[in-house]
Amino acid sequence: MPNGAETLLVAVVDDDTLFRDTVSANLSEAGYRVVAFDGGAAALDWFAQGNRAAAMLLDWQMPELDGPATLEQLRAAGHAIPVIFLTGLNQPIFEEKGLKLGAVDFVDKAKSFAIILQRLRIALSAKTPSAGDAAMPVGSGGLLLDVASARVTWNGVQVDLTHGEFKVVQLLAQRIGRDVGYREIYDVVRGVGFEAGQGPDGYRANVRAMVKRIRQKFRDIDAEFDAIETYPGFGYRWRHA
Numbered sequence: 001m002p003n004g005a006e007t008l009l010v011a012v013v014d015d016d017t018l019f020r021d022t023v024s025a026n027l028s029e030a031g032y033r034v035v036a037f038d039g040g041a042a043a044l045d046w047f048a049q050g051n052r053a054a055a056m057l058l059d060w061q062m063p064e065l066d067g068p069a070t071l072e073q074l075r076a077a078g079h080a081i082p083v084i085f086l087t088g089l090n091q092p093i094f095e096e097k098g099l100k101l102g103a104v105d106f107v108d109k110a111k112s113f114a115i116i117l118q119r120l121r122i123a124l125s126a127k128t129p130s131a132g133d134a135a136m137p138v139g140s141g142g143l144l145l146d147v148a149s150a151r152v153t154w155n156g157v158q159v160d161l162t163h164g165e166f167k168v169v170q171l172l173a174q175r176i177g178r179d180v181g182y183r184e185i186y187d188v189v190r191g192v193g194f195e196a197g198q199g200p201d202g203y204r205a206n207v208r209a210m211v212k213r214i215r216q217k218f219r220d221i222d223a224e225f226d227a228i229e230t231y232p233g234f235g236y237r238w239r240h241a
Helices: 017-029 040-048 067-076 092-100 113-127 163-174 182-190 203-221
Strands: 009-013 033-037 055-058 083-087 105-108 138-140 143-146 151-154 157-159 228-231 235-238
Touching: 009 017, 009 040, 017 033, 017 113, 033 040, 040 067, 055 067, 055 113, 067 083, 067 092, 083 092, 083 113, 092 105, 092 203, 105 113, 143 163, 151 163, 157 203, 163 182, 163 203, 163 235, 182 203, 182 235, 203 228
Parallel strands: 009 033, 009 055, 055 083, 083 105
Antiparallel strands: 138 143, 143 151, 151 157, 228 235
C-alpha cells in the first residue's frame, strides 16, 4: 500500500462498465478510496455538490459529455485536481490536446494497471510538494518559481502552466546555462523509462510539442521571450539572464 494512499480519494470516470469496475477494484486493492462515474455529467454533479477528490482518471470518448468537455467544465468550476486521461486514442494529436486542456498525463488504456498506478502516484506527488521542496520562490531574471504551489510568474505575471509544463520549466531553471536532453525532460514529466510515440525516440516529438506550448505561454505574456534555447538534436537550455 502506498504511503498515505488510504486517505486519498480517486475519481474514475468511464462509460465502459468493465474497464471502470476493473480500474476501481485495482485502485482499491492499491489502498486508494474510489468514487466511480459512468459519464462526465455525473462526475461534475458530484463535484458541484461540494465533494472533492485527490485526482481523476478520465476517459476521452464518452456519450453526451466527452472527456475534454468534462475537463474544461471541471477547470471552469475552479477544480485544479490532477486529471489523467485513460483512453485508447494513443495518437500524439490527442495527447497534445489533452495536455493543453490541463490534464497532467495521458495514458493508453492498453497499458498495464501497474503503469496507470505509477502515473497516478507521480501526479499526486507533483500535487503535494515534499518537505524538502522550496517554500519560497526562486528564479532567474524575470522568472519566479514557487515550488510549494507549483506556480510560475514571468516579469510579475502568472504563466498558466500545467503540472507537467511546470516540471519542465523547473528542471530547465535548475540547470540555467546547461543543456538538458530530451530524455531527461521527458522522464521528469512521465517517469523514467516511459515510452511514447513511434520508435525508441518517439518521446522527442512529445518534448518538442510541450516546449513549443511552454514558449507560447511565455510569449503570450512577453512577445520577446527567448529564455528557452534549443540545442539541436539534443534538447534545451534555460539561458543565463
